[in-house]
Amino acid sequence: MAGTVTVDARISDWVVQRVVRRAMGPLVPLTATIAALLVGAAMVWAFGGDPVEGYRAMFTGAFGGISEFADTTVKATPLLLVGVGICIAFRASVINIGGEGQIIAGALLSTVVVLALPGLDRWMLLPLALIAGAVGGACMGFIPGVLKAYANVNEILSTIMLNIVAGYIMQYLLLGPMIDEAAVEAGNHIAQTKRLSPNADLPILLGGTQMNLGIVVGVAVAIAVFLLLWRTSLGYEIRAVGGSKDASRYAGMKVERRIVQALTLSGMMSGLGGAVLVFSSVAHRLSVESGPAGFTQLAGFNGIVAALFGGLHPLWTVPAAILFGGLLVGANALQRAVQVATPLVVALSGLVVVFVVSSDRAVRWARHLGERLDIGAASDSDRTGSAETGSAGTGSAGTGPAEAPGAPAGDGAEP
Amino acid sequence: MIPGLDSLDLATVEVFAQARSGWSGFFTLATLVATVAAAIRLATPYLIAAVGESVGQRSGVLNLGVDGVMLLGAFGAYYTTVRTGQPWYGLLVGLGVGMVMGLLYAFITVTLHAEQGISGIGIYLFGLGFSDLLFRQLVGAPRPILGFDGVFDFTLPEGRLDINYPDLYNHSLIIYLAFLLVPAVTLLVNRTTFGLNIRAVGETPQAADSLGVSVARTRYGTIIIGNTLAGAAGAVLALEKGIFIQNMTNGMGFIAVALVYFGAWRPLGVLAGSLLFSLVTAAVLQWKTLGILSGAAAQLTEMAPAAVTIIALVVVTHRIGAPAALTRPFRRGVEH
Numbered sequence: 001m002a003g004t005v006t007v008d009a010r011i012s013d014w015v016v017q018r019v020v021r022r023a024m025g026p027l028v029p030l031t032a033t034i035a036a037l038l039v040g041a042a043m044v045w046a047f048g049g050d051p052v053e054g055y056r057a058m059f060t061g062a063f064g065g066i067s068e069f070a071d072t073t074v075k076a077t078p079l080l081l082v083g084v085g086i087c088i089a090f091r092a093s094v095i096n097i098g099g100e101g102q103i104i105a106g107a108l109l110s111t112v113v114v115l116a117l118p119g120l121d122r123w124m125l126l127p128l129a130l131i132a133g134a135v136g137g138a139c140m141g142f143i144p145g146v147l148k149a150y151a152n153v154n155e156i157l158s159t160i161m162l163n164i165v166a167g168y169i170m171q172y173l174l175l176g177p178m179i180d181e182a183a184v185e186a187g188n189h190i191a192q193t194k195r196l197s198p199n200a201d202l203p204i205l206l207g208g209t210q211m212n213l214g215i216v217v218g219v220a221v222a223i224a225v226f227l228l229l230w231r232t233s234l235g236y237e238i239r240a241v242g243g244s245k246d247a248s249r250y251a252g253m254k255v256e257r258r259i260v261q262a263l264t265l266s267g268m269m270s271g272l273g274g275a276v277l278v279f280s281s282v283a284h285r286l287s288v289e290s291g292p293a294g295f296t297q298l299a300g301f302n303g304i305v306a307a308l309f310g311g312l313h314p315l316w317t318v319p320a321a322i323l324f325g326g327l328l329v330g331a332n333a334l335q336r337a338v339q340v341a342t343p344l345v346v347a348l349s350g351l352v353v354v355f356v357v358s359s360d361r362a363v364r365w366a367r368h369l370g371e372r373l374d375i376g377a378a379s380d381s382d383r384t385g386s387a388e389t390g391s392a393g394t395g396s397a398g399t400g401p402a403e404a405p406g407a408p409a410g411d412g413a414e415p
Numbered sequence: 416m417i418p419g420l421d422s423l424d425l426a427t428v429e430v431f432a433q434a435r436s437g438w439s440g441f442f443t444l445a446t447l448v449a450t451v452a453a454a455i456r457l458a459t460p461y462l463i464a465a466v467g468e469s470v471g472q473r474s475g476v477l478n479l480g481v482d483g484v485m486l487l488g489a490f491g492a493y494y495t496t497v498r499t500g501q502p503w504y505g506l507l508v509g510l511g512v513g514m515v516m517g518l519l520y521a522f523i524t525v526t527l528h529a530e531q532g533i534s535g536i537g538i539y540l541f542g543l544g545f546s547d548l549l550f551r552q553l554v555g556a557p558r559p560i561l562g563f564d565g566v567f568d569f570t571l572p573e574g575r576l577d578i579n580y581p582d583l584y585n586h587s588l589i590i591y592l593a594f595l596l597v598p599a600v601t602l603l604v605n606r607t608t609f610g611l612n613i614r615a616v617g618e619t620p621q622a623a624d625s626l627g628v629s630v631a632r633t634r635y636g637t638i639i640i641g642n643t644l645a646g647a648a649g650a651v652l653a654l655e656k657g658i659f660i661q662n663m664t665n666g667m668g669f670i671a672v673a674l675v676y677f678g679a680w681r682p683l684g685v686l687a688g689s690l691l692f693s694l695v696t697a698a699v700l701q702w703k704t705l706g707i708l709s710g711a712a713a714q715l716t717e718m719a720p721a722a723v724t725i726i727a728l729v730v731v732t733h734r735i736g737a738p739a740a741l742t743r744p745f746r747r748g749v750e751h
Binding site: 156341 | 477479483523527529530532533534536537538539540541542543544545547548551552661662666669670672673676709710711712714715717718721722724725728729732737
């Protein structure tokens with residue numbers, strides 16, 4: 001009798017938790033971003049600017065007109081592609097920090113293809129170049145994937161090291177074999193290719209603006225990845241492996257293979273982003289003149305920000321990437337309006353990451369704090385166990401031993 | 416001045432003036448000594464940051480924000496020195512900046528149990544952007560500072576050593592202090608109660624907790640130590656170079672994290688890794704100046720340390736293994 005009551009209570013509690021979690025889904029990253037923007041406002045104010053005026057200029061600069069919005073989509077495209085890839089990796093509990101290297105690999109391979117086949121028709125060359133970008137990124141994701149799955153190498157470190165390796169390979173290739181020969185003869189020793197075949201340019205969608213096909217590719221990829229993750233068995237297994245490796249293995253899944261696939265797919269999206277960066281660039285060439293980070297514009301890291309802001313959901317990553325693209329574009333307007341330099345946005349995106357990853361736990365922490373108060377008030381009736389852990393939990397924010405990871409944290413909610 | 420070289424590599428440039436070019440120029444005692452001397456200087460920021468990071472990792476906390484904290488420390492030290500003209504104050508401010516960042520990171524990862532890999536990237540982006548922002552708002556145009564150059568030079572009295580190459584041991588005092596960190600941290604980790612707690616918390620926090628060791632307090636301690644040293648590493652970098660520029664670490668903090676794996680979580684191993692890493696870097700610089708390597712090929716050689724690190728990661732994780740609780744937030748009663 002008492003048993004059924006507890007089970008009922010647990011089920012209803014679980015339902016409430018689910019509803020709450022659904023509502024919290026978009027709320028947490030939104031709150032985190034607002035918090036980061038408030039910190040940003042404080043910074044602007046501290047540097048003697050008017051935060052309201054600054055943010056208004058920023059918003060107008062990013063979304064105030066068609067041309068501004070077009071620029072925002074251009075900036076958002078690599079963030080979106082990297083972010084969608086990050087969704088796959090993070091859903092598999094694989095922390096892919098290698099976006100930068102994968103972008104570079106994709107950019108390099110697609111550029112090689114275009115340099116090798118300059119005479120090809122547009123309808124052949126552009127898809128081929130984009131595929132080459134995806135393949136390049138996939139290879140760059142495959143390496144840390146194999147190292148993690150079969151040699152137990154921490155993917156965070158291997159992807160970071162591969163970022164560095166890719167940066168130097170890029171500088172070597174663009175200073176050496178792939179350099180613009182004509183410019184060298186003219187005495188310009190710049191680390192960049194010649195103007196790539198116009199047949200590989202991403203078509204402009206809106207005349208008079210910079211908006212190009214890249215954003216369409218990005219949105220299509222986001223939809224495809226959503227279908228992959230939630231409508232195919234591969235996606236299901238990738239998410240299952242991310243949930244629990246042991247349970248997935250027990251269920252007969254090939255855990256190692258899924259890890260490799262997750263990182264490879266993740267790299268593929270970043271590589272595509274790299275190709276888009278090259279073929280939508282204003283100069284229509286691959287250039288590393290301002291260093292590897294100058295070429296990627298840190299999209300490998302900012303894509304993580306977009307994905308986290310999108311709740312690691314490929315479709316939510318679309319508006320998230322556009323918002324962050326807008327922040328990057330609007331930063332220039334902010335600088336003009338209140339004389340606070342553009343790196344403010346880089347600092348703020350860092351804060352967004354910090355707030356998002358800690359807010360999930362902060363919510364639980366706040367709830368746990370509430371629970372402890374509840375338990376303290378509702379005398380120790382029949383749940384002495386949880387009351388004990390409640391008091392023992394002082395000092396660290398530990399939860400009761402009855403709570404399994406991932407299960408609804410509803411120990412103290414019943415009586 | 417040759418492009419790509421800065422004051423850190425002055426020794427290299429001096430040799431360039433006298434040396435023959437090509438391999439015969441490299442294999443002269445003077446050039447080799449200059450290369451080693453440059454390597455010792457180059458190793459210092461890596462060493463300080465990586466030794467600090469090793470303390471944190473021994474307690475089970477991975478801090479990927481080292482690069483960002485280094486940048487903040489570098490700016491703090493640079494700006495203080497610009498304003499006061501006292502590099503020591505700069506170093507102190509660098510330490511302080513690191514300490515504050517450590518407190519923040521500890522709160523995020525220990526108290527809020529945030530995923531360490533990702534929050535570290537957040538700290539990195541914050542440091543990268545904020546240091547650049549502060550520089551542009553407060554300084555604007557690059558303004559060189561005197562730094563430690565010639566201020567704290569440690570010079571052996573004449574005739575005490577039978578070495579004719581003073582470059583080898585005439586470094587600023589701060590470099591000697593950095594190398595002293597190695598035995599200091601070894602002693603801390605292996606010979607003190609706090610060190611025992613660090614290792615226990617890094618291997619089996621549950622067991623440590625059941626014996627009354629506060630996992631949270633221990634990790635707060637190690638994270639603050641690690642970040643303070645990261646701030647110091649940035650400060651030393653800025654004071655040695657006598658300048659601050661945007662993203663001046665250029666990924667050094669990430670290399671420092673990898674060096675901890677490379678050195679198998681032992682300060683002595685970290686020292687060996689830092690020296691090897693910077694020896695390769697110094698040699699490549701030397702080859703570039705001697706014309707052995709073309710500009711393009713030098714880029715390819717410069718990636719060697721990162722590539723070697725990946726191989727080392729395979730070997731080290733296979734044979735030695737990280738602290739068991741690394742990257743795992745501790746919550747009482749929850750097995751990870």
